[in-house]
Amino acid sequence: MAGNAPTASEYVIHHLGHFNNTGHPQENIVNWGIINLDSMFFSIAIGLLTVFLLWLAARKATSGVPGRFQGIVELLVEMVADQAKGIVHSAESRKFVAPLALTVFVWIFLMNAMDLLPVDLIPMIWTGVYSAAGGDPAHAYMRVVATADLSAALGLSIGVLLLCLYYNVKIKGVSGWVHELFTAPFGSHPLLYPVNFAMQIIEFLAKTVSHGMRLFGNMYAGELVFILIALLGGTATAFGFVGHVVAGTIWAIFHILIITLQAFIFMMLTLVYVGQAHESH
Numbered sequence: 001m002a003g004n005a006p007t008a009s010e011y012v013i014h015h016l017g018h019f020n021n022t023g024h025p026q027e028n029i030v031n032w033g034i035i036n037l038d039s040m041f042f043s044i045a046i047g048l049l050t051v052f053l054l055w056l057a058a059r060k061a062t063s064g065v066p067g068r069f070q071g072i073v074e075l076l077v078e079m080v081a082d083q084a085k086g087i088v089h090s091a092e093s094r095k096f097v098a099p100l101a102l103t104v105f106v107w108i109f110l111m112n113a114m115d116l117l118p119v120d121l122i123p124m125i126w127t128g129v130y131s132a133a134g135g136d137p138a139h140a141y142m143r144v145v146a147t148a149d150l151s152a153a154l155g156l157s158i159g160v161l162l163l164c165l166y167y168n169v170k171i172k173g174v175s176g177w178v179h180e181l182f183t184a185p186f187g188s189h190p191l192l193y194p195v196n197f198a199m200q201i202i203e204f205l206a207k208t209v210s211h212g213m214r215l216f217g218n219m220y221a222g223e224l225v226f227i228l229i230a231l232l233g234g235t236a237t238a239f240g241f242v243g244h245v246v247a248g249t250i251w252a253i254f255h256i257l258i259i260t261l262q263a264f265i266f267m268m269l270t271l272v273y274v275g276q277a278h279e280s281h
Contacts, residue, residue: 019038019141038146039151050103050110076105080098080102080267081098104270105263105266115223119227126140143223145223149216150212150220153212154216157215160270167278168277181197214265218258
């Protein structure tokens with residue numbers, strides 16, 4: 001941002017604006033006509049990194065004494081496999097679902113971990129690049145935590161919904177699933193068909209929205225706290241600098257638990273929802 005230093009509110013608003021296809025800041029309002037390019041870039045880039053890391057671990061796997069990297073990946077694989085075995089009872093489905101859950105966990109963990117980078121690091125780099133390309137630095141919006149974007153978080157949960165719909169049809173057949181939509185949970189009386197169908201649709205919508213909103217809400221709140229702590233460091237006083245360092249360090253350490261827990265919860269709910277798709281009411 002050129003000119004005078006921004007006020008606290010301007011600083012926060014600027015850091016919460018997305019770089020998108022319209023050129024105007026967009027916060028966390030889902031709008032089908034707007035694509036948050038920063039969220040797209042970081043989610044895809046980190047997704048490719050996730051696949052590369054898991055491929056590298058598989059490629060370097062040895063039957064001998066594992067190194068640290070292989071040991072960490074093996075612990076994750078065993079943890080996810082145990083959880084999948086207890087929730088998804090189809091061994092055939094677990095061949096796909098367990099690796100998917102592992103990928104989801106690592107992918108979301110790494111996206112969440114972007115919150116641990118200094119608040120102004122990548123936005124400052126982007127401002128320089130944007131300005132060099134002839135853009136107005138005041139409009140150089142950039143957010144690096146894709147999971148703190150509601151559209152991205154809901155996109156992940158919608159992906160899980162589509163997977164659940166696929167397994168509903170695969171396991172129960174089209175006719176079996178349609179029959180379940182109209183006869184569960186209250187019974188097969190024709191007068192109850194509309195009520196049953198409405199309840200099933202509400203259940204799908206509620207699970208999908210809550211799945212994405214839980215991840216978004218926690219990561220958005222964490223990102224906002226980091227921004228507020230960065231504001232404290234912007235005060236030209238010794239107290240502000242020391243407070244910034246101390247508060248930032250404490251919150252970063254605590255936030256490691258949050259980013260891990262949110263990745264784990266999203267993965268577990270993915271397994272639970274897919275497992276429910278295998279069960280008949």
